[in-house]
Amino acid sequence: MSDRLQQALADIDAELRASTDWGQVATYIPELARVPLHQFAIAVASAEGGLYSAGDADTGFSIQSISKVFALALALGRSGDQLWARVGREPSGSAFNSIVQLEYERGIPRNPFINAGAIVTTDEILAHRPPREALAELLTFVRTAADDDTIFINDAVAASERSHGHRNFALANFLYACGNLKNAPELTLGTYFHQCAIEMTARQLALAGRFLVAAPGMPRLISRARMRRLCAIMLTCGHYDASGDFAFRVGLPGKSGVGGGILAIVPGRASIAVWSPGLNANGNSKLGTEAMERLAAAMDWSVF
Amino acid sequence: MSDRLQQALADIDAELRASTDWGQVATYIPELARVPLHQFAIAVASAEGGLYSAGDADTGFSIQSISKVFALALALGRSGDQLWARVGREPSGSAFNSIVQLEYERGIPRNPFINAGAIVTTDEILAHRPPREALAELLTFVRTAADDDTIFINDAVAASERSHGHRNFALANFLYACGNLKNAPELTLGTYFHQCAIEMTARQLALAGRFLVAAPGMPRLISRARMRRLCAIMLTCGHYDASGDFAFRVGLPGKSGVGGGILAIVPGRASIAVWSPGLNANGNSKLGTEAMERLAAAMDWSVF
Amino acid sequence: MSDRLQQALADIDAELRASTDWGQVATYIPELARVPLHQFAIAVASAEGGLYSAGDADTGFSIQSISKVFALALALGRSGDQLWARVGREPSGSAFNSIVQLEYERGIPRNPFINAGAIVTTDEILAHRPPREALAELLTFVRTAADDDTIFINDAVAASERSHGHRNFALANFLYACGNLKNAPELTLGTYFHQCAIEMTARQLALAGRFLVAAPGMPRLISRARMRRLCAIMLTCGHYDASGDFAFRVGLPGKSGVGGGILAIVPGRASIAVWSPGLNANGNSKLGTEAMERLAAAMDWSVF
Amino acid sequence: MSDRLQQALADIDAELRASTDWGQVATYIPELARVPLHQFAIAVASAEGGLYSAGDADTGFSIQSISKVFALALALGRSGDQLWARVGREPSGSAFNSIVQLEYERGIPRNPFINAGAIVTTDEILAHRPPREALAELLTFVRTAADDDTIFINDAVAASERSHGHRNFALANFLYACGNLKNAPELTLGTYFHQCAIEMTARQLALAGRFLVAAPGMPRLISRARMRRLCAIMLTCGHYDASGDFAFRVGLPGKSGVGGGILAIVPGRASIAVWSPGLNANGNSKLGTEAMERLAAAMDWSVF
Structure with missing residues (x-):
């Protein structure tokens, strides 16, 4: 999987950097408003233990x-x-x-x-x-x-x-x-x-999400039943009034932050972190959401 | 799987029939109000082609x-x-x-x-x-x-x-x-x-749900991408203002009807139909919801 | 009073006909949508028995x-x-x-x-x-x-x-x-x-409103207590979500219709009808509301 | 008027003190919660310069x-x-x-x-x-x-x-x-x-309300036009979601406080203050509202 995944991340990074519309950086607090818009990162921590990334994956951002x-x-x-x-x-x-x-x-x-x-x-x-x-x-x-x-x-x-x-x-x-x-x-x-x-980088966030992946070798901080329940709440409520849309387009439990980060979980398989500070009208990362949709499609990752 | 599944259905049927609270039959139309309360059915159509059931699985009900x-x-x-x-x-x-x-x-x-x-x-x-x-x-x-x-x-x-x-x-x-x-x-x-x-029986409904299962041998009426999207909408919206609770407790895309039926999908594996006409406060089948929760737990079926 | 009142009506008619913005005719039913916009009428039935008017006071309109x-x-x-x-x-x-x-x-x-x-x-x-x-x-x-x-x-x-x-x-x-x-x-x-x-003309509507005036010689169709209560409801609720504004600007109990008419009552003194089919954003007659405000000011008519 | 008014106040005081239900003292702050329930005052400052009262009219209360x-x-x-x-x-x-x-x-x-x-x-x-x-x-x-x-x-x-x-x-x-x-x-x-x-007594509040009475001899703190507008807002908005009911039952512009006081204005004629700390379900003084209704009826005071 690793080669295919690494290639997918590189492709997504390349494609999205060609975007003409990067959304709008959150302006409600000065510290977020001054983050440069044109940044993008994607990272995946797999159940097999690998960590893959592309873009600005070592740049810290506010996870909000x-x-x-x-x-x-x-x-x-x-x-x-x-x-x-x-x-x-x-x-x-x-x-x-x-x-x-x-x-x-x-x-x-x-x-x-x-x-x-x-x-x-x-x-x-x-x-x-x-x-x-x-x-x-x-x-x-x-x-x-x-x-x-x-x-x-x-x-x-x-x-x-x-x-x-x-x-x-x-x-x-x-x-x-x-x-x-x-x-x-x-x-x-x-x-x-x-x-x-x-504050975390995309690579750190992907690693931090592993406690919800439910696979051998992942950090075991909560019970299997609780993992499922947390993922259920992420899927139904993780993107505010765009939660249904994220489930529809991506099909993975996820949680967004106004700093431009999104964490998504592929149960049993991977933890995904994306980051791009420009937001869409619902307050979720614009390129981040698109990256999640592309990655889920490319890897055939969906809970459904 | 077939023996374990058949046993699970029989157990759930036996346990739930011992319930003291069967909920309330929908009263908003006379035809539904006169359905006898103490009925319960569960049926599963598996991706392998089997059809399993317990209870009043050949009794027709309004799928609403x-x-x-x-x-x-x-x-x-x-x-x-x-x-x-x-x-x-x-x-x-x-x-x-x-x-x-x-x-x-x-x-x-x-x-x-x-x-x-x-x-x-x-x-x-x-x-x-x-x-x-x-x-x-x-x-x-x-x-x-x-x-x-x-x-x-x-x-x-x-x-x-x-x-x-x-x-x-x-x-x-x-x-x-x-x-x-x-x-x-x-x-x-x-x-x-x-x-x-x-109108359908629980067995018929379980069979009808197979078009969302996404497995070889299942009726192929819509594309794979559309199956996923329908399941996403079922998970986030299928139980009205108790959709989050169903996702939390059961972890499967489902859709309920005021006639007491619920259809749930285990992607790639099975289509489940339950029926019991008594409803809970949210208008979803009381025993039906409990049956789904028990079956999902017993079979370790969850999308998460 | 009669001369002063008649003069006030003539002045208001003359002033308002010079308006550049006559509002918008209601479009939600064809029969109202085809009423010509540039019409204005004002009529007052006084407690002394007089009937005064200016403008298109003999043109019928839908009282709605x-x-x-x-x-x-x-x-x-x-x-x-x-x-x-x-x-x-x-x-x-x-x-x-x-x-x-x-x-x-x-x-x-x-x-x-x-x-x-x-x-x-x-x-x-x-x-x-x-x-x-x-x-x-x-x-x-x-x-x-x-x-x-x-x-x-x-x-x-x-x-x-x-x-x-x-x-x-x-x-x-x-x-x-x-x-x-x-x-x-x-x-x-x-x-x-x-x-x-x-359907009524402004003159007819002013006469019809006399049952709320509470003065000798007025038609006595309801009790004095009920007149007061009806007027109270007109003042607080007669102009939908612009009722407070009408009370603030005009200070009289009134009721508007989407046909462009307004009926207002000066308790003990007069019944006023105005009509102009163009509506403001709240669905009340634009020139009608202005005419009421001018007349109340000119005659020092206010319940407050 | 003075004798009739004084008698009306005495009657209302006597009648209302016989009430079995005095409402509930506001509990949202301790200082109000500890005010003894069984208190009632009514006071009227007339345009002629008189000040009339009955009950606990010299007891101070929070006007809120x-x-x-x-x-x-x-x-x-x-x-x-x-x-x-x-x-x-x-x-x-x-x-x-x-x-x-x-x-x-x-x-x-x-x-x-x-x-x-x-x-x-x-x-x-x-x-x-x-x-x-x-x-x-x-x-x-x-x-x-x-x-x-x-x-x-x-x-x-x-x-x-x-x-x-x-x-x-x-x-x-x-x-x-x-x-x-x-x-x-x-x-x-x-x-x-x-x-x-x-903090004021009912007598003080009745006097303070005179600036809205619009009669010779009353304190002239605001223009006549503004008096009318303030009274209009009091009538439409002075009792929260019971404003319509107060207009319907009393027919006077008024403003209530959670301390149990109510100020009402009879334009050109009088300023009325009532006080009783027990509130009704809408948060307005229970006996105070009743007293206003009785006084308005007894004196035939209504703006309508």
């Missing part, structure tokens, strides 16, 4: 909402199914930062991958330990999954996020008012902003 | 919304991707018959499996031929898939549905007012009500 | 939603306060034909002046007699109020409305599905479309 | 949202009609603290009397001077209107409000994220919480 996957795994490991009393697992049909659904459903976010649900997930982690330890534990989880201790949190990004995060402050205060936040909004958000500011 | 899967396959076959200009493919986050999303999104239903989207799909089929021929063609599709010419449309159910279908009349008239219905509401709904009134 | 005022008076006369179990009396904050609020509030329209609420009001009238008699009674009410037996229903408009009334069919079927329509949707809507097709 | 009337008058005085670019003047059809409408309408609150609109109004006042001066100016406005320099802001209530105001923090942060807050959420809310914590 992809961190919600790791945080959810951690929260479920600590709190188990009682987390589901605080957050649902249904697609929301709304934008990532919508507050409408939250009001109609009295403070229970639809799923852990919209911002409100991710804030609740982080708040649940904080029920077991203080912020500093919680972040350390999350970072340890990610580093263990990626087998790479150099992965770090970009404090400048976290600070930028805090100073421009009014919509998240709105969500957290609303959750608190509904009785679905255990810690002060500032405290939970402080942790949440740092979690989103984890 | 499961017909949307066949109608969508037919509409895509005729109209191709231009159907997607009229209906989305995102989970709706709403109940099956909600009109709210339709108003906010100006008459474009979220996906083909909520009622509004299914009405548009049927309307698209009618663009190519009159109602009688359209229904004949749909029935031929289903009979070919199941290799069974005895499958029929229950006219009494269709008539009952028409005389109690005010909410569907609301949806169709709203779609028409938004310019997203090509035929008169009465005409499209007349066809839609008949489509929903297709 | 202004009929809801007469229908509500009639329904309250027959059913009394039990009507309020079926329809609220709060501003809706939504467009006149929105179905969203109806779904969230389970089939109870916000007030009798949005379409859904008016359909329920007409349906309530039909609880007491068949459509033909109900329409005759409504017409008698209007003719008595105006003291003019030549007022009639324009059947061509009613027919046009029926054949293009899909959104109203959506509302009526939705109401029926919620259990808040006693008659078949077709029957209630048939009556409703005829009610909306009542 | 009634302060929005004074703040709006002040903001309009400073900014004029440009305020309307930031906030609408339509009834919202929603609860006082809803965030749903705000998201659908991109951060423009429906009117200045729902919380979001009041926060914007306060923010506008702060555009002209710092918080301390803004509060001083508002207090001066109120004291001048009431001709009473002892009116004060209860700092304990303001502090309690701040520590329990998560929903208001959600609204303010949301407004900020939409670009419709000029100051930091904490700063605007700090001012807003103090404004709401103004």
